[in-house]
Amino acid sequence: MMDRVWTMMSEDPEMGPKLRDADVPQRFEFDDLDLVVNVRAGREDEDANLVWVWGDDVDWEPRVKMTMSSETANKYFQGKENVAMAIARRRIKAGGDVAASLSLIPITKGIFAPFRAMLADEYPHLLV
Amino acid sequence: MATAGPTSELSLKEAARRAGVSPATLQRWAKGGAIPHYDGTWTPVVATYARMVARLRSKGHALADIKLAGQSGQLAFGYIEDLFAVTREPLTLADGAKQTGLEPALIERMIQALGLGAAAQEALTKDDLDLLRYSAAVLDAGFPLVAFLQLVRVYSQALAQIADAEVRLFHLYVHEPLMRDGISGIEIAEQMEGLARKLLPLAAPVMNELHRRHLRQFVEQDVIGHMEADLEQVPLELGSLRVAIAFVDLAGYTRLTDELGDEAAVDVVERFVSAVQVTLPEDARVIKTIGDGVMVVGSDCAALTDWAIGFQVLMPDRPQPRIGMHYGATLYRDGDYFGREVNRAARVATRAAGGEVLVTRTVVEAAGANLEFEMIGKVRLKGFKDPTELFLAHLAEEERL
Numbered sequence: 001m002m003d004r005v006w007t008m009m010s011e012d013p014e015m016g017p018k019l020r021d022a023d024v025p026q027r028f029e030f031d032d033l034d035l036v037v038n039v040r041a042g043r044e045d046e047d048a049n050l051v052w053v054w055g056d057d058v059d060w061e062p063r064v065k066m067t068m069s070s071e072t073a074n075k076y077f078q079g080k081e082n083v084a085m086a087i088a089r090r091r092i093k094a095g096g097d098v099a100a101s102l103s104l105i106p107i108t109k110g111i112f113a114p115f116r117a118m119l120a121d122e123y124p125h126l127l128v
Numbered sequence: 129m130a131t132a133g134p135t136s137e138l139s140l141k142e143a144a145r146r147a148g149v150s151p152a153t154l155q156r157w158a159k160g161g162a163i164p165h166y167d168g169t170w171t172p173v174v175a176t177y178a179r180m181v182a183r184l185r186s187k188g189h190a191l192a193d194i195k196l197a198g199q200s201g202q203l204a205f206g207y208i209e210d211l212f213a214v215t216r217e218p219l220t221l222a223d224g225a226k227q228t229g230l231e232p233a234l235i236e237r238m239i240q241a242l243g244l245g246a247a248a249q250e251a252l253t254k255d256d257l258d259l260l261r262y263s264a265a266v267l268d269a270g271f272p273l274v275a276f277l278q279l280v281r282v283y284s285q286a287l288a289q290i291a292d293a294e295v296r297l298f299h300l301y302v303h304e305p306l307m308r309d310g311i312s313g314i315e316i317a318e319q320m321e322g323l324a325r326k327l328l329p330l331a332a333p334v335m336n337e338l339h340r341r342h343l344r345q346f347v348e349q350d351v352i353g354h355m356e357a358d359l360e361q362v363p364l365e366l367g368s369l370r371v372a373i374a375f376v377d378l379a380g381y382t383r384l385t386d387e388l389g390d391e392a393a394v395d396v397v398e399r400f401v402s403a404v405q406v407t408l409p410e411d412a413r414v415i416k417t418i419g420d421g422v423m424v425v426g427s428d429c430a431a432l433t434d435w436a437i438g439f440q441v442l443m444p445d446r447p448q449p450r451i452g453m454h455y456g457a458t459l460y461r462d463g464d465y466f467g468r469e470v471n472r473a474a475r476v477a478t479r480a481a482g483g484e485v486l487v488t489r490t491v492v493e494a495a496g497a498n499l500e501f502e503m504i505g506k507v508r509l510k511g512f513k514d515p516t517e518l519f520l521a522h523l524a525e526e527e528r529l
Contacts, residue, residue: 084408084434084441084442085409087442088499090523102406
């Protein structure tokens with residue numbers, strides 16, 4: 001499902017180019033699933049706005065690192081998790097250039113509605 | 129009285145009346161070429177320009193300078209002003225009272241609250257009357273007068289700020305560039321008028337939609353706030369609210385301004401205010417910006433304290449925010465929060481250093497168990513006789529990545 005999220009963000013005409021321009025490589029760890037995904041902006045010779053690889057075997061360094069449960073990620077992408085509060089409530093552990101992640105928050109708000117629509121269609125039990 | 133179209137012909141007497149000068153003065157200015165777009169015919173647009181010339185003359189500007197300003201397009205806003213032509217009906221407050229069913233004294237108070245200006249006290253326009261009729265309907269529906277007067281003051285202040293921003297931004301990003309490109313005064317006026325005609329009808333639907341969304345959000349928060357207050361608190365006096373207040377500003381901002389210059393420092397503040405706005409809990413909002421700082425108010429103290437801690441984690445670079453917080457009873461007036469407890473929160477913030485969140489005991493008691501508070505002592509805050517206990521709030525060190 002997370003692949004679908006990155007695909008939606010990458011292909012969205014608003015979010016995709018803005019995330020590419022922001023150029024903030026991020027590493028997300030979903031600790032309850034023991035999964036890591038590294039996401040970066042598409043390079044000049046790549047068509048996609050975002051490129052993501054599951055695992056740490058990547059040829060770039062993340063600028064921002066975030067560790068959270070899949071439940072917190074699900075809430076965040078539905079617009080139901082506040083990043084600053086989640087950090088204080090230990091639901092998100094943030095590291096690296098966390099200030100850079102601030103620039104992504106307003107951009108990624110565009111995912112909330114399509115993500116909730118996708119869940120309503122296909123995974124209604126995950127709606128919060 | 130019918131409103132003339134922008135190109136319909138006016139008599140010299142009517143044009144002079146609209147400009148607020150004598151016909152002889154108007155003729156003298158026209159002969160001297162000081163009135164833009166005057167080609168021997170008086171129209172409402174030309175009369176609008178004449179009114180601007182009169183204003184400039186009353187401020188001591190020489191006719192020769194005004195003439196030059198007109199030729200270079202500096203007075204081009206005059207044409208846009210004609211889009212908002214106001215027709216004064218010879219209606220007194222007594223007429224208004226008769227037509228709306230409101231007492232003349234109440235109409236006076238409403239005119240003040242609505243910010244309609246002194247002219248409305250002397251002669252009401254048809255639009256003024258419509259506003260008063262809407263107001264009467266709101267009161268008839270049972271909304272208390274004390275609350276209604278506050279509400280219209282908030283509308284008036286917020287909309288005045290919006291209009292000011294629209295005019296200033298139009299000036300900076302449309303008018304100035306046209307003048308710098310050396311375009312003639314007439315062309316500037318035409319381009320600006322065309323753009324304004326396209327943009328103005330878009331403003332109302334955008335504001336309506338934003339208002340609807342904000343209203344929905346705040347109604348939800350109010351319902352939650354009521355429920356929580358009923359469960360835990362002693363009732364406050366009518367018009368008072370118990371809220372969490374945070375003052376947040378940038379430590380070392382003045383020095384940064386010296387180092388980077390005004391424009392770069394303003395960019396830093398804009399990014400900071402935007403970061404505050406996009407990260408705040410749902411129930412909290414920025415009440416006002418004060419230079420390089422903001423005042424934030426929220427109904428959920430635990431959520432706002434968590435936000436303050438998380439915000440510091442998200443803003444590790446210089447200039448770092450410093451945050452002071454307090455939780456207490458405030459007077460809610462005209463969309464703002466007042467009283468001793470607001471002042472206390474502001475004073476707490478002045479004691480914080482960059483990267484710190486300093487709070488009072490009421491915040492410690494309302495905050496969640498996820499945070500740690502280190503008492504730094506009892507401090508006599510400026511303006512307060514009794515000392516206030518201050519605590520440094522933080523996240524456990526081992527929780528950071």
